Amino acid sequence: MCSIIDESPVAIGNGKVGTETQLSTPFRGVLDVRFEPGQTLTVKGIVGEKARQFSVNLHSRTADFSGSDVPLRVAARVDRAKIGLNSMVNKVWGKEQRKGHSLKPGQPIDLRIRAHDKEFQIIIDGKEFKRYAYQSPLQSITHLSIDGDLAIQQIHWGGKVYPVPYETGLPHGFPIGKCLKMSGTPSLRKGGRFEVNLLRKNGHIALHLNARFDEKAVVRNSLEANEWGNEEREGKMPFERGHCFDLVIANEANHFGIFVNEQHFANFVHRSKPEDIFGLLIQGDIELTGLEME
Structure with a gap:
């Protein structure tokens, strides 16, 4: 006692x-x-x-x-x-x-x-x-x-109960110096995938982060003028099926810094204006448990 x-x-x-x-x-x-x-x-x-x-x-x-x-x-x-x-x-x-x-x-x-x-x-x-x-x-x-x-x-x-797919606007954008913080748990489904997309005003994607368990890779890319750019997939898979994680995307002057469970995972150099981000889309085999901007 x-x-x-x-x-x-x-x-x-x-x-x-x-x-x-x-x-x-x-x-x-x-x-x-x-x-x-x-x-x-x-x-x-x-x-x-x-x-x-x-x-x-x-x-x-x-x-x-x-x-x-x-x-x-x-x-x-x-x-x-x-x-x-x-x-x-x-x-x-x-x-x-x-x-x-x-x-x-x-x-x-x-x-x-x-x-x-x-x-x-x-x-x-x-x-x-x-x-x-x-x-x-x-x-x-x-x-x-x-x-x-x-x-x-x-x-x-x-946190709250988030439906997936989950799409939301970012009323104040995603300014340089801010961090997007997300918590979730990937599905136990074998070969599952989930993705996080930072959306631009014109509907294009400034950052597409795709965790592919079937390929044991996390693919980073962008969508410009309705065409996908070159994929980046260096780094070991930092996520585990059925294990919760914390993901942080930091908007830096020249790149997005990507951190998983407080460990640096990758950088993704900006391919468009970093201040032109006004939406977020999360979808796939994931339970989303937390989301905030800091």
């Missing part, structure tokens, strides 16, 4: 907390918008060198364990190589659901909690770990707490 912390909780909107400096535990946060299906809470950090356990908890009304409901508790028992899922409703803890999972002290962890219509999906280091049915209403979640032996590097909350 964690002790009650009197410190004021940190407000967490749809965005990130702690991208430049580590956040310490115990951590207490308040969500300024209620949890809804399609949203994902991401916690990235480093497991302590002498870690025994840490937990990520979603609360109703207060970020403590004084009696308010705890719709979800993810308890990582590093010393036992197990992770337990549980909830407290009306001051009574349920039966913990445990599953083996090896967490190495001193190593990074990417923990994601995605809300669906009837259950949470727990994702660890890009791979689904377990699903946990709601024991109390999703909309009752108002607070977050993190305790134990975890050095928090980033907390991110956002």
Whole structure:
């Protein structure tokens, strides 16, 4: 049982907390918008060198364990190589659901909690770990707490249910210096493909990024005057079927910088005016879970 912390909780909107400096535990946060299906809470950090356990908890009304409901508790028992899922409703803890999972002290962890219509999906280091049915209403979640032996590097909350194909305009364009950030999970379908297209006003494509699992390649190209240019396909396939990823496309002065899971993947030299981008189209064998401009 964690002790009650009197410190004021940190407000967490749809965005990130702690991208430049580590956040310490115990951590207490308040969500300024209620949890809804399609949203994902991401916690990235480093497991302590002498870690025994840490937990990520979603609360109703207060970020403590004084009696308010705890719709979800993810308890990582590093010393036992197990992770337990549980909830407290009306001051009574349920039966913990445990599953083996090896967490190495001193190593990074990417923990994601995605809300669906009837259950949470727990994702660890890009791979689904377990699903946990709601024991109390999703909309009752108002607070977050993190305790134990975890050095928090980033907390991110956002997303929604996106239909695929997904096409949207970019009202303010895609100016140089901005980054397009996308999260998703490629389908398990063998030989699947998905693509991300940056659209110009005239309907042409400034950047076509096509992940082809059947070819084990990520093809980059552009469409100008209704003709495709020369393909670029250097680099190993950075995506895995069934594993979630973070993709960042940075609009630089001379090129698009492409990053996958915080690692540089490729550059694509501009073949048209970089400021002439006003739309985005994502389609193919993918579940889109997050999208934002920064």
